[in-house]
Amino acid sequence: MPDFIFILLIVLLIVLFIIVLTYTVRIIPQSFAVVVERLGAYDRTLDQGLHFIIPILDRPVSRVSLKENVKDFPPQPVITKDNVTMMIDTVVYFQITDPMLYTYGVHNPISAIENLTATTLRNIIGELELDESLTSREIINSKMRSILDEATDAWGIKVNRVEVKNINPPRDIQEAMEKQMRAERERRSAILFAEGEKRSAILIAEGEKEATILRADAKKEAFIREAEGEAQAIERVYQAQAEGVRLLKAAGPDQAYLTLRGYDTFEKVADGQATKIIIPSQLQDLAGLLASAKTLLEDDKKQEK
Numbered sequence: 001m002p003d004f005i006f007i008l009l010i011v012l013l014i015v016l017f018i019i020v021l022t023y024t025v026r027i028i029p030q031s032f033a034v035v036v037e038r039l040g041a042y043d044r045t046l047d048q049g050l051h052f053i054i055p056i057l058d059r060p061v062s063r064v065s066l067k068e069n070v071k072d073f074p075p076q077p078v079i080t081k082d083n084v085t086m087m088i089d090t091v092v093y094f095q096i097t098d099p100m101l102y103t104y105g106v107h108n109p110i111s112a113i114e115n116l117t118a119t120t121l122r123n124i125i126g127e128l129e130l131d132e133s134l135t136s137r138e139i140i141n142s143k144m145r146s147i148l149d150e151a152t153d154a155w156g157i158k159v160n161r162v163e164v165k166n167i168n169p170p171r172d173i174q175e176a177m178e179k180q181m182r183a184e185r186e187r188r189s190a191i192l193f194a195e196g197e198k199r200s201a202i203l204i205a206e207g208e209k210e211a212t213i214l215r216a217d218a219k220k221e222a223f224i225r226e227a228e229g230e231a232q233a234i235e236r237v238y239q240a241q242a243e244g245v246r247l248l249k250a251a252g253p254d255q256a257y258l259t260l261r262g263y264d265t266f267e268k269v270a271d272g273q274a275t276k277i278i279i280p281s282q283l284q285d286l287a288g289l290l291a292s293a294k295t296l297l298e299d300d301k302k303q304e305k
Contacts, residue, residue, distance in 0.1 A: 026051045026060070033099040035062045045099050064099040068160065071110060075168065076118045078125040080133055087168040088125070090117055092148070093161040101156030109155055113148070117162070120147050130169065137164050 027050055028034055034046040037059050046060075053060070071094070075087040092113060096102045106112045124143050125133055133140075141162050149159040169177070 020055055023055050024052050026053060031066045033064045033066060034060050035064065035099050035103045037061050042100060042104065062099070062103045064096055064102055066096055066099075068093060068095045071113065072165070073114050073117055075166070076121060078122050080125055080128060080130050082129045084130045084169060084173060086125070086130075086133065086170070087166075088121060089165045090121060090144070091163045091165050092117055092159060093163075094148075094152070094157050094159045096156055097158045098156030101154065103156075105155040109157060112155070113152065113157070113159075116148060116151055117144065120144050130173070134167060134169075137167075140164050 026034065026046060028046050028048045030048045032048065034051075036043050036046060036053060038054075038057055043058065070091065072091050073089060075089040077085055078088055079085050094113065102109060121140075121144060124140055128136060128140075141164060144162040145159055148162060152159055
């Protein structure tokens, strides 16, 4: 019997030692911190690593994550400067920088951040009109982050980013905006179509103008080439005649050749409409030839009268 009691005491001591050891030795993982109180007052903050606490005297009161947290808050009703009620939901990115202030600074810090975000958002949107609210997300985000970060410093929280997730205006406002956007798109389409028609007409007119100029230039060039061709032909004829005279002169024709050429000339004259032909006895007599020609001309005039 005494042996059994002794063994039981040994077992109880071992179990008590394990319990005390488990309570005394604390291993804090990375990115976490534990706030410890001693006799009900704040004593210290345990970072990552191995730590020992005194049983009964020390008591861990909170285990805090030092990672960046993301909270998506539900939509909040806000009123713009021009009295339009919208529903806006936000996303807040924050990180606990001081576990002691986070533990003792405010009760339910997440709820405090949510309420502070809602009031700040209402204040900012209340200074903007509807159109400005829809197009000024960056300004809203920047102002909210600055205000929230300053307000949460006393709670050991740093606000890194604030994003406006959705902005939902009333249904009638959405329909009016859609009609306005549709009308704007139709207006732009009509302007683009008119500009296209105008550009097409201009291009057609420019094309016709260039075609007319080209046709005129081509016609002008053709006339110039034709005139140059005729001038060259006349020049060639006179050159040939001059060359013939030169060759004839160089050949030294005799009286028989000149007489024969004179007959050829009068043969051509005889082919005309003259009724009288006077042939001089001597072809060399120019005076006789001129008199004959004068007589022929006078006869022709009398016939015409």
